[in-house]
Amino acid sequence: MPTATDQPKLVLHQLPPSHPCATVRAALRLKGLEAEVVDLDMAGHNAAVEEVYGEGRRTVPGLLVDDRPVHGTVAILRRLEELRPDVAPLYPDPIADRVREAEDWADGHLQDLGRRLPWGALHFRPERLAALAGGGPLDPAGTDYAMRFVRAAWKYHGLSAARLAEDLAGLPAVLAQIGELVDEGVLGGEAPNAADLHVGATLRVIAVVGDVRPLVEASPGWSIVERFFRPAPVAIPAGAYPEGWTPTA
Template structure:
């Protein structure tokens, strides 16, 4: 019986783990939960309410993208998701931690705040999912879903303003990691590649941001690793909020 990976369709940390499972050659079955239903559904089966959450064949349960990736490396050492060199591995772990703690929540907040105002784009984010929800229902419910998700993630107006303000610096940081080989090295993607690439791919579902991220090294890395659904047309984000 394959592992069961509990996901929200389109979630960037869920995409990170799914990609890692594929790289490791571990068979798994996705169990999709529509947002914000994961708060209750996952909590009934796991200690916390967050996805990604995985139940392995032997019954072990693990949650959170960083924790799951570490467990996958323990279970299936090759291909390794960390460099063998200790100093290089430390740099990758630092980048992975930043991607999880800083970039991942920023991408989530920005996506929900924009999608909540662009209900016409909602059906595009449901494409390819296991649960075929009617487009009209997605358009009608998206403002409420986005509001609930922002509340669940305790996102404030100050957080979102800071996300827009800090985004250029985030992209510069990622490009610097690519330049020094921490990210984007030849061979199997490492943990930080997967963690950061998935968040960038989600940000690039917003055309206003894609135009600014895709030409950069970090955008090219994300496009190489992830192809995600969803599209919010240009003009959804106020020009004064956009990074130069």
């Protein structure tokens, strides 16, 4: 493990439940780099991130490297690769370009599913909000608060019932695309790469929704979750989505 004398000072600003932040934490572990972790408040994190990382940059994760800001999951992983290229390469030859392509896709469409599917389910089961952080069902007063919080999350993430139904209908194709990347050797190799970390962290958080857990577990991507992350328990029991919305294949 490196010491303070052979690595820059690293400060990670994060939200603990965030799957992009889980991606960065996994990369830090692989690289053997130590970082001070600053957990931000869910309600005020946008302003806090913007204050540190600049105007218009309001999401986690953010990483300070010797006080120099690096914002966003992809940028952070590529900076970590520069810091320690010979330890657990995140973009290994000869598939480096394919890994970057898969990483960009996972950081975009797939990462968004990791937000919309759980928040979508919480609209129908708001009393399960605390379960995302390991808590139990909320009481009626807590559920009233959760309902307001979930409505705000739907607005923030541009969610609608139509969008949620479309996401669910497209989930089998997304999982099949991950399977193709596994078959091609881009994902699921002997050692994890940057794309593995993005995909594994996102599938882990999607699988907290009981309605889609069996589908995710049956996909080739689930082995990435099991190998490089600790699978999370179901937080939102099956039956949350309206009848007929959950894909079966």
